Amino acid sequence: MNIETLFNGRKIIPVVTIERMEDCERIFGGLSDGGLLAAEVCFRTECAEEAIRYARKTYPKMLVGAGTVIDGGQCRRALGAGAQFIVSPGLSEDVALLSAQADVPYLPGTVTPTGIMRALALGIDRIKFFPACNFGGLAGIKSLSAAFPQVRFMPTGGVDQENLTDYLAYPKIFACGGTWMTRGSREEISQKSREALALAASIKK
Amino acid sequence: MNIETLFNGRKIIPVVTIERMEDCERIFGGLSDGGLLAAEVCFRTECAEEAIRYARKTYPKMLVGAGTVIDGGQCRRALGAGAQFIVSPGLSEDVALLSAQADVPYLPGTVTPTGIMRALALGIDRIKFFPACNFGGLAGIKSLSAAFPQVRFMPTGGVDQENLTDYLAYPKIFACGGTWMTRGSREEISQKSREALALAASIKK
Amino acid sequence: MNIETLFNGRKIIPVVTIERMEDCERIFGGLSDGGLLAAEVCFRTECAEEAIRYARKTYPKMLVGAGTVIDGGQCRRALGAGAQFIVSPGLSEDVALLSAQADVPYLPGTVTPTGIMRALALGIDRIKFFPACNFGGLAGIKSLSAAFPQVRFMPTGGVDQENLTDYLAYPKIFACGGTWMTRGSREEISQKSREALALAASIKK
Numbered sequence: 320m321n322i323e324t325l326f327n328g329r330k331i332i333p334v335v336t337i338e339r340m341e342d343c344e345r346i347f348g349g350l351s352d353g354g355l356l357a358a359e360v361c362f363r364t365e366c367a368e369e370a371i372r373y374a375r376k377t378y379p380k381m382l383v384g385a386g387t388v389i390d391g392g393q394c395r396r397a398l399g400a401g402a403q404f405i406v407s408p409g410l411s412e413d414v415a416l417l418s419a420q421a422d423v424p425y426l427p428g429t430v431t432p433t434g435i436m437r438a439l440a441l442g443i444d445r446i447k448f449f450p451a452c453n454f455g456g457l458a459g460i461k462s463l464s465a466a467f468p469q470v471r472f473m474p475t476g477g478v479d480q481e482n483l484t485d486y487l488a489y490p491k492i493f494a495c496g497g498t499w500m501t502r503g504s505r506e507e508i509s510q511k512s513r514e515a516l517a518l519a520a521s522i523k524k
Numbered sequence: 525m526n527i528e529t530l531f532n533g534r535k536i537i538p539v540v541t542i543e544r545m546e547d548c549e550r551i552f553g554g555l556s557d558g559g560l561l562a563a564e565v566c567f568r569t570e571c572a573e574e575a576i577r578y579a580r581k582t583y584p585k586m587l588v589g590a591g592t593v594i595d596g597g598q599c600r601r602a603l604g605a606g607a608q609f610i611v612s613p614g615l616s617e618d619v620a621l622l623s624a625q626a627d628v629p630y631l632p633g634t635v636t637p638t639g640i641m642r643a644l645a646l647g648i649d650r651i652k653f654f655p656a657c658n659f660g661g662l663a664g665i666k667s668l669s670a671a672f673p674q675v676r677f678m679p680t681g682g683v684d685q686e687n688l689t690d691y692l693a694y695p696k697i698f699a700c701g702g703t704w705m706t707r708g709s710r711e712e713i714s715q716k717s718r719e720a721l722a723l724a725a726s727i728k729k
Numbered sequence: 730m731n732i733e734t735l736f737n738g739r740k741i742i743p744v745v746t747i748e749r750m751e752d753c754e755r756i757f758g759g760l761s762d763g764g765l766l767a768a769e770v771c772f773r774t775e776c777a778e779e780a781i782r783y784a785r786k787t788y789p790k791m792l793v794g795a796g797t798v799i800d801g802g803q804c805r806r807a808l809g810a811g812a813q814f815i816v817s818p819g820l821s822e823d824v825a826l827l828s829a830q831a832d833v834p835y836l837p838g839t840v841t842p843t844g845i846m847r848a849l850a851l852g853i854d855r856i857k858f859f860p861a862c863n864f865g866g867l868a869g870i871k872s873l874s875a876a877f878p879q880v881r882f883m884p885t886g887g888v889d890q891e892n893l894t895d896y897l898a899y900p901k902i903f904a905c906g907g908t909w910m911t912r913g914s915r916e917e918i919s920q921k922s923r924e925a926l927a928l929a930a931s932i933k934k
Contacts, residue, residue, distance in 0.1 A: 363878065387876055389846050408876040409843030411850075428842050432633050432654060433614030436594050440616075449842060450872030453865035455658030462655030462681050466592055466613040468568065476872050637838050637859060638819030641799045645821075660863035667860030667886050671797055671818040673773065 322404055322424035322445045323471060323493045325382065329357045330487055330519040332496045333512070334386055334475065336361040337370035347374045349505040351381060353512025359386035359406050359496060362393050368400040375401045386496075391417055398423060406496075408449055410434055415441045426473060430454040435467050444470050445493065452477025457485055464491040480511075480518065488522050527609055527629035527650045528676060528698045530587065534562045535692055535724040537701045538717070539591055539680065541566040542575035552579045554710040556586060558717025564591035564611050564701060567598050573605040580606045591701075596622055603628060611701075613654055615639055620646045631678060635659040640672050649675050650698065657682025662690055669696040685716075685723065693727050732814055732834035732855045733881060733903045735792065739767045740897055740929040742906045743922070744796055744885065746771040747780035757784045759915040761791060763922025769796035769816050769906060772803050778810040785811045796906075801827055808833060816906075818859055820844055825851045836883060840864040845877050854880050855903065862887025867895055874901040890921075890928065898932050 326332070333350055335358045337343055350358060356378070360371050362385045374383045384404035385397030391413035394405055398421050405418045410427035418425035419442075428447035429435055438446055448460055451474035455462065460472050474486050475496030486495050500511035531537070538555055540563045542548055555563060561583070565576050567590045579588045589609035590602035596618035599610055603626050610623045615632035623630035624647075633652035634640055643651055653665055656679035660667065665677050679691050680701030691700050705716035736742070743760055745768045747753055760768060766788070770781050772795045784793045794814035795807035801823035804815055808831050815828045820837035828835035829852075838857035839845055848856055858870055861884035865872065870882050884896050885906030896905050910921035 389877075390850060407842070407846065409841060409846040411843075411846055430841055431614060431635055431639070431843075432612075433616075433636075433639050434841070434843050436612065436614040436616055440595060449876070450865075450869070453869040453872050455655075459655070459658040462658050465681070466654070467594075476875075636819060636840055636844070637817075638821075638841075638844055641817065641819040641821055645800060660860075664860070664863040667863050670886070671859070672799075 320422065320424050322426045325404055325424050326357070326494055327382075329382065330494050331355060331483070331500075331515050332357050332359050332384075332473065332475075332494055333501050334359045334361065334496050334498045335370075335501050336364060336498075337366055338364055340366050340369055340373070343370055343373045343377075345505045346501055346508060347378055347381065349503075349508025350500070350512050351378050352505065352509035353500070354516050355500065355512035356380050357382040357384075359384050359404075360402075361387045362397055363387050368396055371397065371400040371402055375403075388414055390414065394418060406447060408447070410438055412437075412441065415443065428475075430459070432463065432466060435463065435470060439467075439470070446470055446472050447496070448472045448474045449496075450476030451486075456482070457489060460486075460489065460491060480514065483515065483518050484522055487519055525627065525629050527631045530609055530629050531562070531699055532587075534587065535699050536560060536688070536705075536720050537562050537564050537589075537678065537680075537699055538706050539564045539566065539701050539703045540575075540706050541569060541703075542571055543569050545571050545574060545578070548575055548578045548582075550710045551706055551713060552583055552586065554708075554713025555705070555717050556583050557710065557714035558705070559721050560705065560717035561585050562587040562589075564589050564609075565607075566592045567602055568592050573601055576602065576605040576607055580608075593619055595619065599623060611652060613652070615643055617642075617646065620648065633680075635664070637668065637671060640668065640675055644672075644675070651675055651677050652701070653677045653679045654701075655681030656691075661687070662694060665691075665694065665696060685719065688720065688723050689727055692724055730832065730834050732836045735814055735834050736767070736904055737792075739792065740904050741765060741893070741910075741925050742767050742769050742794075742883065742885075742904055743911050744769045744771065744906050744908045745780075745911050746774060746908075747776055748774050750776050750779060750783070753780055753783045753787075755915045756911055756918060757788055757791065759913075759918025760910070760922050761788050762915065762919035763910070764926050765910065765922035766790050767792040767794075769794050769814075770812075771797045772807055773797050778806055781807065781810040781812055785813075798824055800824065804828060816857060818857070820848055822847075822851065825853065838885075840869070842873065842876060845873065845880055849877075849880070856880055856882050857906070858882045858884045859906075860886030861896075866892070867899060870896075870899065870901060890924065893925065893928050894932055897929055 385402035386406040590607035591611040795812035796816040
């Protein structure tokens with residue numbers, strides 16, 4: 320399945336880092352309270368697997384994926400924990416293969432035409448554009464789209480409340496990833512999530 | 525053959541998108557009228573193959589290549605249509621191999637040192653630098669040239685009348701690709717082509 | 730061995746181009762006089778191998794590596810000349826393998842998440858970030874560090890006296906490469922080397 324199909328209209332994917340399991344309720348709960356029913360859980364912390372299991376069990380309406388998956392070993396563990404999608408900062412052919420075998424959507428990152436061509440050769444046409452802010456931002460995506468009209472992007476890295484609507488208004492961008500709504504108290508997270516959803520809803524494509 | 529040798533002094537390569545066959549005469553004719561005897565035909569449209577055949581037959585003095593070639597299948601079709609050179613936005617080893625077997629010059633795109641090293645390993649030292657405007661433009665090419673003095677570049681993406689001479693005046697740039705002269709009526713295309721050639725001719729290297 | 734361990738506290742790696750053997754004494758001598766006991770000798774000039782041999786013999790306290798090593802053949806020759814470390818502008822798997830077999834640290838360059846993932850898969854977590862100035866500079870490294878906290882960087886390309894301390898103050902940067910102290914007379918090189926070391930020493934991490 321295409322990751323955009325899985326996202327089912329979700330335009331904002333919170334990138335969540337869980338350092339300690341006691342943060343799960345505050346963060347996943349805050350996102351859920353605010354209506355942001357998606358989380359890309361960074362697979363770099365000790366408790367990332369447990370956090371994915373927790374979120375899947377506690378917030379069954381939330382779409383829970385693993386982010387920062389950099390090799391096949393991490394991908395296997397993320398799939399085992401129940402990750403519903405896999406995201407990498409770059410493109411790993413091992414991760415692409417394992418995700419495809421598990422029928423779980425894989426969103427690789429790439430910022431270069433060569434990377435996009437490798438993704439397309441693997442049958443992947445949804446791309447994470449990371450770190451967006453250092454590779455031209457929206458202008459960078461527009462340039463790449465001129466050569467690759469069949470590709471749709473999810474920029475991550477430097478996306479925030481200020482530029483979210485600019486990114487989402489561009490038709491080749493199917494979603495944005497960001498961390499700005501994942502910090503603070505549960506109430507603050509909930510509030511920022513609501514504001515982010517309102518911004519996304521304000522766009523008339 | 526080296527693509528620069530094939531270009532035989534041509535410094536400007538119009539990047540042409542033919543959406544309908546009835547546009548061929550206006551665009552190829554306009555370029556030809558203006559003296560711009562080269563076209564990189566984007567291999568993304570339905571009629572790209574037919575357009576390459578048309579241009580080769582109708583404008584025999586024009587050098588006609590295929591651009592945006594992203595995989596081996598497209599490369600085979602482009603070669604079959606008579607493309608005299610093959611351009612990719614990134615680097616595809618399949619395309620490099622097929623082009624070499626057909627003895628047709630291949631110009632892969634790359635913006636990173638790793639990409640240039642892969643191209644050199646394949647025997648390719650002429651590089652498309654795309655999208656130029658998002659990877660530092662002329663300054664980006666200068667930085668890469670410091671490490672790769674054996675490489676010569678064709679920037680594409682954001683090249684226009686304003687910056688053409690800056691790019692072409694740099695000795696490591698053998699040509700520029702662009703679309704700015706491919707739009708409008710046949711007369712407008714012809715006029716912009718003449719102006720572009722005059723700009724290129726004004727440079728004393 | 731990790732290249733950072735080999736560098737043993739050296740924070741500045743002069744990138745040296747020796748066009749003629751008679752320049753060796755001026756350049757290596759100037760660096761040594763100024764206390765900068767390291768040199769990455771560009772492996773592009775005719776006399777690069779001989780220059781590495783000369784520096785290793787004449788300045789035994791200096792750490793002497795080969796830079797701009799782009800393929801396995803060059804790597805073999807650099808190792809044969811006594812290079813104590815190998816640097817590439819990009820990432821070559823052949824060079825990585827040959828260096829590992831010789832137990833000589835390899836510092837590949839990469840500016841993209843995909844490149845970093847490939848390096849990590851090869852067991853390499855020290856990365857040359859080149860050309861730094863065209864890929865976001867310090868901000869670019871910070872963005873990549875967010876996804877790859879296990880990686881430490883050596884920026885090269887546009888590093889000079891003006892921005893050296895900004896780079897070195899960032900904890901994920903283990904050293905900086907540059908050419909600004911390698912030009913001029915032996916006395917000038919010595920003076921600029923001393924100034925560079927003083928700048929590096931002024932940083933309190």
